Amino acid sequence: MAELIYKNVSKRFDDVEAVRELSLTVGDGEFVVLLGPTGAGKTTTLRLAAGLEVPEGGQVFLGGVDVTTVDPANRDVAFVFQQYSLYPHLTVFENMAFPLRAPGRKTDKATIKKRVTEVAEMLRIGHKLENKATQLSGGEMQRVSIGRALVRQPQVFLMDEPLSSLDAKLREDLRVELKRIQHEIGATVLYVTHDQLEAMTLADRIGVLNNGVLEQVGTPREIYEHPATIYAARRLGSPAINLLKPGQLGIKCSNGQTEQVGVRPEDVVISRDGKVNGKILTVENLGVETVSLVDVEGSHVHALLDRRLNLGVGDDVAVTAIAEKRCEFDKNGNAIELEVA
Amino acid sequence: MIRSAKMLKVGESSGLSKWIAGIIVTFYALVTVMPLLWIVATSFKSPPDSISYPPQIVFEPTLEGYVNLFTERSRQTDEYIEKLGPPETWYEEIVRERNMVVTGPSRFAGRYWNSIFIGFGSTFLAVVLGTMAAYGFSRFKVPLKDDLLFFILSTRMMPPIAVAIPIYLMYRELGLSDTALGMIILYTAVNVSLAVWLLKGFVDEIPREYEDAALIDGYSRFQAFIKVVLPQMKAGIAATAIFCLIFAWNEYAFALLLTSGNAQTAPPFIPAIIGEGGLDWPAVSAGTTLFLLPIVIVTVVLRNQLLRGITFGAVRK
Ligand SMILES: Nc1ncnc2c1ncn2[C@@H]1O[C@H](COP(=O)(O)OP(=O)(O)O)[C@@H](O)[C@H]1O
Ligand SMILES: [Mg+2]
Numbered sequence: 158m159a160e161l162i163y164k165n166v167s168k169r170f171d172d173v174e175a176v177r178e179l180s181l182t183v184g185d186g187e188f189v190v191l192l193g194p195t196g197a198g199k200t201t202t203l204r205l206a207a208g209l210e211v212p213e214g215g216q217v218f219l220g221g222v223d224v225t226t227v228d229p230a231n232r233d234v235a236f237v238f239q240q241y242s243l244y245p246h247l248t249v250f251e252n253m254a255f256p257l258r259a260p261g262r263k264t265d266k267a268t269i270k271k272r273v274t275e276v277a278e279m280l281r282i283g284h285k286l287e288n289k290a291t292q293l294s295g296g297e298m299q300r301v302s303i304g305r306a307l308v309r310q311p312q313v314f315l316m317d318e319p320l321s322s323l324d325a326k327l328r329e330d331l332r333v334e335l336k337r338i339q340h341e342i343g344a345t346v347l348y349v350t351h352d353q354l355e356a357m358t359l360a361d362r363i364g365v366l367n368n369g370v371l372e373q374v375g376t377p378r379e380i381y382e383h384p385a386t387i388y389a390a391r392r393l394g395s396p397a398i399n400l401l402k403p404g405q406l407g408i409k410c411s412n413g414q415t416e417q418v419g420v421r422p423e424d425v426v427i428s429r430d431g432k433v434n435g436k437i438l439t440v441e442n443l444g445v446e447t448v449s450l451v452d453v454e455g456s457h458v459h460a461l462l463d464r465r466l467n468l469g470v471g472d473d474v475a476v477t478a479i480a481e482k483r484c485e486f487d488k489n490g491n492a493i494e495l496e497v498a
Numbered sequence: 499m500i501r502s503a504k505m506l507k508v509g510e511s512s513g514l515s516k517w518i519a520g521i522i523v524t525f526y527a528l529v530t531v532m533p534l535l536w537i538v539a540t541s542f543k544s545p546p547d548s549i550s551y552p553p554q555i556v557f558e559p560t561l562e563g564y565v566n567l568f569t570e571r572s573r574q575t576d577e578y579i580e581k582l583g584p585p586e587t588w589y590e591e592i593v594r595e596r597n598m599v600v601t602g603p604s605r606f607a608g609r610y611w612n613s614i615f616i617g618f619g620s621t622f623l624a625v626v627l628g629t630m631a632a633y634g635f636s637r638f639k640v641p642l643k644d645d646l647l648f649f650i651l652s653t654r655m656m657p658p659i660a661v662a663i664p665i666y667l668m669y670r671e672l673g674l675s676d677t678a679l680g681m682i683i684l685y686t687a688v689n690v691s692l693a694v695w696l697l698k699g700f701v702d703e704i705p706r707e708y709e710d711a712a713l714i715d716g717y718s719r720f721q722a723f724i725k726v727v728l729p730q731m732k733a734g735i736a737a738t739a740i741f742c743l744i745f746a747w748n749e750y751a752f753a754l755l756l757t758s759g760n761a762q763t764a765p766p767f768i769p770a771i772i773g774e775g776g777l778d779w780p781a782v783s784a785g786t787t788l789f790l791l792p793i794v795i796v797t798v799v800l801r802n803q804l805l806r807g808i809t810f811g812a813v814r815k
Contacts, residue, residue, distance in 0.1 A: 209710050229713040236714045238707045246729040259716030305715075 158345045159220030159312040160185045161206060166215035168201055175201040177369040178215070183313070183347050188339055189374075191349040192356040192392055193366030199349035200239070202366070203315045206347065208232050220312050230261065235306035237316040242302040243290040250286040253277065253304045262309075276307045279338065296327040303335070307342075314339075316348040320355065332358060353393050357381075365389040381421075382482075387490040390419050396448055396459040398484075399425065405454050406478040410485055411495055419484040425460035427451065427468070431475035437468055451476055534790070541783035548779040563780025565589040566773060567606050567788075571598040573774075606785060609767040613747065614792065616678055616763055620685035621742040625735060627686070628693025633723060635694070636701035637709075647698075650691045658688050659751045669756055678761045681753070685746040692745075693738050700734030701727065736803035740796065747793055764789050 161183040168176040175198045183189045191199050204210040206217055208229035216225045224232050235256070243252050253273045257264040264272075277283040280300040285293060293301065299319055306314055319335075320328045336359055339346055349366075350356055356363050357377045364374045365388065373385035377393070384390035390398045398419045403410040406425070408418055427435075427449070435453035440462065447462040453476045460476070462468055485493040540548050542559040571593055579599065585591040593600055635643060665684065666675075674680030704727060712722035728735075754766040768785040771778050797804065 204710075207710075207714050209713065229710075230716045230718060232714075234714060236711065238711060240705070240707065242707060242711050244708060244726060244729075255712070256715035260718075260721060261716045305711075309715075 158185055158310075158343055160218075161313045161345060161347060162218040163202075163205070164216045164218065166202075166205055166212045166217060168198075168205060168210055168212050174369050176205065176212070179369070179371050180215075181364055181371060181374060183345055185345055186343040188336070188344075188346045188348065188359055188361045189364060190356040190360035190362075191347070191364045191366050191371075192351070192353060193349075194351050196368075197351075197366045198369040199351075199366060200317050201369075203236065203317050203347065203349060206313065206315055207234050207236050230259070233309075233311050234313045234315055235309055235311040237302050237306050237314070237319045239318045239321060242305070243293075243298055245289070245291045247290060248286070249277075249282065249288050249290060249293070249301050252290050252301055253286075253308055256305060256309050272308045273304075276304045279307070280304050280334070295323055296331070299323060299331065303331075307338070310342075312345065314344050314346045314348075316346060318350050318352075319348075321350065321352065328355075335359065353395065357393065363393075365392050383492070384419070384484060385492050387417065387419070387486050390484060390486075390492075394421060396422050398422075399456075399458045401456060401458070403485075405456060406458075406476060408478055408480050408483055412493065414487045415485040415493060416488045417486045419486065420458075420478045421482065422448065422459040423461045424479040424482040425451075425458055426477045426479065427460050427462055427466070427474050428477075429466060429468075429472075429474060431477070433473045433475050435474050435476040437470055437472045437474060440468065440470055537783045537786050539783075541780055541787045543780050543783075545773060545778060545780055548783070560592070560780075561589070562592050563778075563784035565592050566778055566781040567771065567784045568604055569593070569600045570602045570604050571596075572601050573598050606764075606767065606771075609762055609764045610788065612678060612681075612757075612761055613764040613789070616681045616685065616761070617743055617747040617792075619678075620682045620689060620746045621739055623682065623686040624689035624693045624742045625697075625739050627690050628697050628738065629728075629731065629735065631690070631694045632697035632701050633727065635698050637706070647695075650694055653688075653691045662751065662755055665752070666755055676757045676760050676762075681757065681761055681763070684752060684756070685742075685749065689742040689745055693742060696738045696741070697731070697734055700731050704730050733803045733806040736800045740800060740804060743796060744793060 163179050163181045166176060166179045167174070179202065181189070191202060193199050201210060205212055206219075208224065208227055208231075211226060216223055218224065219232060219234070244255065247255070250273055253276065254269050256262070257269045257272060273286070274283065277286055280303060282297055282300050282304065285297060285301075290298065290301065299322070303316075303319060306316075320331055323331065332355060338344075348355075348359060360377055362374060363377055363380055365372045365380065365386075367386075367388045373380055373389045375383075380389055381393050384393070384398075387400065391400075398421050401408070401418045401420060403415045403418055405418070406420070408420070410418065427437075435451045435458075438450040438452050438457065441448045447464055449460050449462045449468070451458050451460055451474065458476065468474065483495075485495060487493055539557075541563045542561070543554070543557050544560050544562050547554050547557045548563075569589065574597060576597065579594060579597065582599070585594050590600055634640060635647060640646065669675045669680055672680075674683070708726045708730070709719070709722045712726045713719065717725065748765060749763075750765045753763045757763065757766070764785065768782055768789060769777075771781045771785060773781065
């Protein structure tokens, strides 16, 4: 396993700037997740690391070596594609053995058999090895894709939304498994997704990608609590952060540049007592928590409800916020450093 | 109650439409198959039966047509034939009945071999070149790609025979007239445009991720092409090969114009098989029957691939 470094990497397609001046280090044995919506440049970023695209500017380093212009075959990375990664004309075994049979790798038959069987057992597809790749369910296909990457011991794993085509339950199972395996073999992983839950649960560190620009890199907690931009603030958390005008909910701002104030739903306090300033619009019981949309001072604000208050739609309530937990943003959407009280 | 009645009605009408479809298909098949059956039947008739009027449906089958197709014969006097003693082979026997003796093999076998060599040779070349060109057009940035593709297709926009005279003169100049090489080059040139267009469609259908995955796994682009792309193009290649083969196999005009001795193929040869007193219809029919066989065999062998190939993108992704 090795370290993967992007240094000011840029890639454009005709008039689309898919990746702009991206710098990122994925440490040895680290699990980094790039989070961004469709078209943010996630796939392109991975393809740059694999050598499937050559950047116009910047460099890519793998294990300390500049590989910017090295062929994909000579980079020793493994790639799990979003779709279409299994060869329909081969069996599961042949699919998984395919990387080991590459001309440059010259693995002997016994080793191939051993490796493939081992990995297949680990991914619980051992009984499917003789099936044609097209006879598998979606979850099994994705396991085989991951298996194809695991049979080699590459420097870096690149994973392009490997779970996005699966249903929720399978996604959760595989997510847990993936994290366990990564931990077990100490793999360096760069994983991209548009799913914040995946990002939060898998990542050692998250990179928030917006239109080809890496807006913030940090641990899930750092980004959640101290987002660098409004964009990053809105990417994490469900329901999303509330964006308010300075002064709303009695929040005083530290300086005059503040354009918007972000308050997470769990930091909005709803109670029956106190000065009534809001009305409950909806109540959603999600089991673990109850989410409510409240109309307050002309804004709609998401809040977590204390179930014991027994509030219902149409009730008048007092809404305040835990002011210390707020984030402030200037007119460009960048966070303003708050003075520590 | 109502529901079951309704279901019955649906079942009935679909049964009826099945019958109608069946009848139409059978009728159409009869219309198209009739001439073929007639040819095959004629190939087993004797020359008098083949031109008798009214035409004979029931007749005594004979291999005379096939014997005449493969042999040269000459008429002899009874005394001469008696001196020869009894016939040594079954075909000698058939020939003697008409007071003839076999003087040697006909040129049919050679013409037939030419057809096979030129037909399959040009098909092979057209498919190989077409596959590689299609892959290049599909996967790489080729300057003026659209113009080139249009240009390639435009060679099919006129009937090939329109350029017969320039090709005739050119071939004479280059010494390619009446050579198998010349015919292979010609048919390949005509077919390659069709092959590129058909095959490009098939390559476009194969997601690039397959090759990307192979490249990352340590294969070169060429190896990825061989190991990943080709197997998935099987159906398309089979369909394209059949189309190319049918064209080259049946081509008549150029074969008539450019070949006479050496490289003549079966199509211009067969209709010119002369017996005593005009065309030898049983021999012509026998030649036609044998001529149809290879295409039938190839089509039957490849029919599974072909069905998948002709439905183009309709195959599962
Ligand atoms: N091969 C390509 N040719 C042209 N544009 C491309 C190509 N690949 C990606 N793009 C464009 O680059 C942008 C980023 O794409 P991509 O990296 O696939 O995003 P994501 O994976 O985050 O959805 C998109 O606007 C996309 O249209
Ligand atoms: Mg993508």
